[in-house]
Amino acid sequence: MTEPADHEPDPADRVAPKARIEITRRGLLGLAGAGAAGIVVGGAAGAGIATAIAGAAASAADRSYDFYGEHQAGITTPVQDRLHFASFDLAEGATRADLESLLADWTAAAASLTRGEEIGETGAVGGSPYAPPEDTGEALGLGPAGLTLTFGFGPSLFVDADGVDRFGLASRKPAALEPLPRFAGDALIPASSGGDLCIQACSDDPQVAVHAIRNLSRIAFGRAALRWSQLGFGRTSSTSVTQQTPRNLFGFKDGTANLKAEEHDAVVDNVWVSADAGPSWMVGGSYLVARRIRMIIESWDRVQLNEQETLVGRTKGDGGPLSGGGEFAAPDFAALRPDGTPKIDAAAHVRLAHPDVNGGIRLLRRGYNFVDGNDSLGRLDAGLFFLSFQNDPERFVTVQRSLARDGLNEYLRHVGSAVFAIPPGIRPGQSIGDGLLN
Numbered sequence: 001m002t003e004p005a006d007h008e009p010d011p012a013d014r015v016a017p018k019a020r021i022e023i024t025r026r027g028l029l030g031l032a033g034a035g036a037a038g039i040v041v042g043g044a045a046g047a048g049i050a051t052a053i054a055g056a057a058a059s060a061a062d063r064s065y066d067f068y069g070e071h072q073a074g075i076t077t078p079v080q081d082r083l084h085f086a087s088f089d090l091a092e093g094a095t096r097a098d099l100e101s102l103l104a105d106w107t108a109a110a111a112s113l114t115r116g117e118e119i120g121e122t123g124a125v126g127g128s129p130y131a132p133p134e135d136t137g138e139a140l141g142l143g144p145a146g147l148t149l150t151f152g153f154g155p156s157l158f159v160d161a162d163g164v165d166r167f168g169l170a171s172r173k174p175a176a177l178e179p180l181p182r183f184a185g186d187a188l189i190p191a192s193s194g195g196d197l198c199i200q201a202c203s204d205d206p207q208v209a210v211h212a213i214r215n216l217s218r219i220a221f222g223r224a225a226l227r228w229s230q231l232g233f234g235r236t237s238s239t240s241v242t243q244q245t246p247r248n249l250f251g252f253k254d255g256t257a258n259l260k261a262e263e264h265d266a267v268v269d270n271v272w273v274s275a276d277a278g279p280s281w282m283v284g285g286s287y288l289v290a291r292r293i294r295m296i297i298e299s300w301d302r303v304q305l306n307e308q309e310t311l312v313g314r315t316k317g318d319g320g321p322l323s324g325g326g327e328f329a330a331p332d333f334a335a336l337r338p339d340g341t342p343k344i345d346a347a348a349h350v351r352l353a354h355p356d357v358n359g360g361i362r363l364l365r366r367g368y369n370f371v372d373g374n375d376s377l378g379r380l381d382a383g384l385f386f387l388s389f390q391n392d393p394e395r396f397v398t399v400q401r402s403l404a405r406d407g408l409n410e411y412l413r414h415v416g417s418a419v420f421a422i423p424p425g426i427r428p429g430q431s432i433g434d435g436l437l438n
């Protein structure tokens with residue numbers, strides 16, 4: 001794997017693989033002071049043309065990812081800086097027709113939003129002055145900002161908690177889509193767990209991600225309502241070798257050994273549902289596990305540096321394994337200190353999460369830091385909103401069970417949990433629910 005150099009520019013300032021530079025109508029108005037149709041051009045050439053047209057370099061605000069494709073965007077596309085994740089429940093009494101129309105409406109809106117366009121026929125300010133605008137307007141002028149919208153279906157969409165097949169979908173439920181088992185130490189809050197549907201909105205601009213979820217929730221009115229949602233700032237992983245490794249709220253580099261988009265064969269083996277596994281409507285899709293993990297950072301902050309490093313199994317500075325070498329060196333779990341103890345502790349997080357002790361399993365992690373105010377004891381309600389994509393949720397279960405002995409657990413509390421089937425991508429003219437519903 002290529003090691004990104006320390007001096008490389010921030011990922012937000014460069015064109016990521018598969019990204020395209022899109023100058024929207026609004027963008028052109030802002031840059032050049034003239035109206036024009038949207039221009040979509042690709043890669044480095046696109047950046048050059050944008051510069052020539054507007055006399056300005058294409059910025060991160062102009063970056064967009066195709067909503068359409070073989071796989072949904074927001075999985076292997078380079079992880080953005082900000083998150084708004086939303087879990088929805090269908091309204092009581094909602095019908096299958098409601099579900100179909102909702103997914104069709106969400107698809108149309110998502111295609112516009114990811115292009116940086118306003119939603120609806122008249123957008124934020126083009127409609128009747130006597131009617132509420134179709135688009136809420138807070139993303140006007142912000143561009144697509146790398147927005148991806150990734151849709152998923154929870155187990156309860158197929159069979160609810162009472163065993164009722166509300167939408168005639170029970171026979172379509174993937175065998176792998178079961179609620180996650182209870183893990184040792186779980187302190188789950190039901191109201192922040194589960195859900196019939198999910199939308200993962202990621203962007204390099206927090207207001208763009210929030211605008212997307214706000215407007216998609218608004219579209220759902222009467223058919224589905226928010227069950228819980230989570231904002232995230234600061235990604236805790238990299239999904240491309242072009243990205244620098246970020247840090248989590250324990251202060252450690254996180255995402256070093258993550259599955260990267262460039263590892264094509266490993267992504268095929270670990271992330272996408274294969275034709276053998278099925279069901280057919282899920283081929284090319286994946287499964288998303290979400291865990292809201294509270295980090296007891298006030299206790300962590302009283303732990304001495306060498307103990308913190310022992311618990312993680314990597315150095316806090318450059319993120320190299322305690323067995324030696326730089327950030328991307330392979331950990332040597334057999335390496336011993338002169339006193340005969342392992343250089344990477346038996347309870348170190350990286351040892352217990354490593355593919356060597358988990359049957360070769362690799363997860364594609366895409367989590368975010370969060371701070372949601374404070375609790376009644378004056379402690380920050382902070383942590384890591386863990387998101388991982390894998391071709392079978394059982395893979396997450398295997399790794400999470402291995403982490404039962406993780407020394408970090410003393411400083412962690414899993415308070416939210418959900419699993420969703422992420423269908424494959426679609427082509428223009430299709431709706432995100434087509435494979436499942438037709």
Ligand SMILES: C=CC1=C(C)c2cc3[nH]c(cc4nc(cc5[nH]c(cc1n2)c(C)c5CCC(=O)O)C(CCC(=O)O)=C4C)c(C)c3C=C
Nearest residue numbers: 252253254255256257258293350353354355384386399400
């Ligand atoms: C069940 C899966 C995992 C959970 C839950 C999880 C929580 C969690 N992790 C950190 C911090 C780090 N994790 C690191 C590596 C790492 N973590 C997992 C899985 C889960 N982590 C995996 C599969 C790996 C990669 C292991 C490997 O192949 O070497 C690291 C090291 C840097 C890195 O490689 O990413 C850190 C640091 C926290 C703080 C946390 C819960 C809040």
Ligand SMILES: [Fe+2]
Nearest residue numbers: 254349350353
């Ligand atoms: Fe981890």
